[in-house]
Amino acid sequence: MPTDAAAGVRSRQDAGGKQILLIIGGGIAAYNSLELIRRLQDQGASVTPVLTRAAEEFVTPLSVAALSGSAVHRDLFDLTSEAEMGHIQLSRSADLVVVAPATADLMAKMAQGHANDLASTLLLATDTPVLLAPAMNVRMWQHPATQRNIYLLHSDGVNFVGPNEGGMACGEFGPGRMAEPEEMVAAIAAQFSSQGRLQGRRILVTSGPTHEPIDPVRYIANRSSGAQGAALARALRDQGAEVVFITGPAEVRPPEGVEVVRVQSALEMEAAVQAALPVDVGVFAAAVADWRVASASDRKLKKSKDGLPVLEFAENPDILRSVSQMTKGRPPLVIGFAAETNDVVENATAKRLRKGCDWIVANDVSPSTGIMGGAENAVILISDQGAEEWPRLDKAEVASRLAARIADRVAPAPLAEGVPSL
Numbered sequence: 001m002p003t004d005a006a007a008g009v010r011s012r013q014d015a016g017g018k019q020i021l022l023i024i025g026g027g028i029a030a031y032n033s034l035e036l037i038r039r040l041q042d043q044g045a046s047v048t049p050v051l052t053r054a055a056e057e058f059v060t061p062l063s064v065a066a067l068s069g070s071a072v073h074r075d076l077f078d079l080t081s082e083a084e085m086g087h088i089q090l091s092r093s094a095d096l097v098v099v100a101p102a103t104a105d106l107m108a109k110m111a112q113g114h115a116n117d118l119a120s121t122l123l124l125a126t127d128t129p130v131l132l133a134p135a136m137n138v139r140m141w142q143h144p145a146t147q148r149n150i151y152l153l154h155s156d157g158v159n160f161v162g163p164n165e166g167g168m169a170c171g172e173f174g175p176g177r178m179a180e181p182e183e184m185v186a187a188i189a190a191q192f193s194s195q196g197r198l199q200g201r202r203i204l205v206t207s208g209p210t211h212e213p214i215d216p217v218r219y220i221a222n223r224s225s226g227a228q229g230a231a232l233a234r235a236l237r238d239q240g241a242e243v244v245f246i247t248g249p250a251e252v253r254p255p256e257g258v259e260v261v262r263v264q265s266a267l268e269m270e271a272a273v274q275a276a277l278p279v280d281v282g283v284f285a286a287a288v289a290d291w292r293v294a295s296a297s298d299r300k301l302k303k304s305k306d307g308l309p310v311l312e313f314a315e316n317p318d319i320l321r322s323v324s325q326m327t328k329g330r331p332p333l334v335i336g337f338a339a340e341t342n343d344v345v346e347n348a349t350a351k352r353l354r355k356g357c358d359w360i361v362a363n364d365v366s367p368s369t370g371i372m373g374g375a376e377n378a379v380i381l382i383s384d385q386g387a388e389e390w391p392r393l394d395k396a397e398v399a400s401r402l403a404a405r406i407a408d409r410v411a412p413a414p415l416a417e418g419v420p421s422l
């Protein structure tokens with residue numbers, strides 16, 4: 001039988017998206033934790049909420065349950081959850097414990113090792129990293145007792161985000177405002193990055209469609225949602241990589257904690273890729289338009305009695321091919337994608353050789369597969385070892401598997417500057 005601790009470690013390694021145990025303390029900032037839940041879910045994390053008694057004065061268990069899609073844990077002696085998982089297990093199956101807002105009282109309990117309610121018991125029982133987002137009145141924050149507790153918590157290896165300085169709900173001004181949701185999300189991302197196998201690696205990811213202008217108001221586009229590229233950037237970030245995410249105008253939001261470069265056209269994407277080099281790995285997930293309108297009009301085209309407009313096309317640069325075939329400074333690992341509608345393996349194998357990349361992630365984008373714009377992907381990884389068919393998986397799961405394969409290939413990071421990457 002695995003111990004609780006071993007089970008916890010295993011689930012950390014296996015989780016496709018991150019599992020976050022969110023302890024909501026009792027303070028007016030508890031409202032912002034609702035926004036934090038939403039943003040974490042947008043990023044593909046799953047959130048298990050715990051409410052302290054005081055927190056229930058500010059947010060209702062029902063609203064937290066509805067938003068998180070998870071049961072809300074409130075009682076230390078809840079027989080149902082004891083029978084199903086136990087509070088020790090609850091504290092250990094997470095990848096990260098976040099306390100937001102972390103009140104002066106919760107931090108005091110934690111610093112002293114109290115375990116007299118569910119939140120403090122979980123915090124004492126956990127072997128998972130803990131991130132606190134303190135929120136309290138300025139004078140409470142500045143009080144020597146709170147500062148002493150912060151010192152103790154720091155020495156215990158607990159991490160903090162915020163508090164910020166600003167106006168408080170109580171009318172005072174100074175440090176004590178809880179960090180904004182986006183700051184908390186970035187701190188959570190950084191927490192995962194510091195644990196990954198791709199630390200010290202710079203990885204470029206292209207993603208999304210490109211828009212090729214016809215005139216100032218019209219463009220030619222494709223159906224790429226950018227979901228797979230964004231999931232990949234997130235998974236690489238979670239493995240500790242420094243990610244440059246070059247995205248066309250995509251539907252999905254880029255992940256937090258990566259460098260985002262927004263472009264419109266293939267020409268702009270090519271320039272952004274060149275500017276991002278050198279990198280250790282280049283991942284080319286964008287659905288780049290093969291052609292652009294040769295001379296886009298700088299004025300809106302008007303209907304005319306003289307007939308229909310005739311668009312002439314020019315070929316766009318093949319970004320993947322030009323990076324794959326660089327003679328100097330080529331990234332040690334170059335990965336392309338192949339969107340095919342027929343003869344997937346044959347076409348993608350030929351594409352890999354034609355473009356000169358190391359791996360091709362091929363998929364069937366025929367409308368019947370529902371892959372383009374959908375939540376799942378079924379890929380075939382093509383390398384010099386041949387074609388490897390993966391099962392149909394959630395795009396986040398495809399991304400984390402691919403990130404793990406990339407880490408297998410490029411890790412461990414060199415110990416000294418100047419040591420070759422591979």
Ligand code: CTP
Pocket residue numbers: 206266284285286287288289290316317318319320321335336337338339340
């Ligand atoms: N790609 C690129 N620049 C282009 C076209 C494609 O970097 N101008 C990259 C894509 O990001 C992807 C790979 O090349 O990684 C293959 O894209 P795909 O559209 O499947 O291939 P095409 O080059 O368009 O080839 P074909 O027309 O034969 O399908």
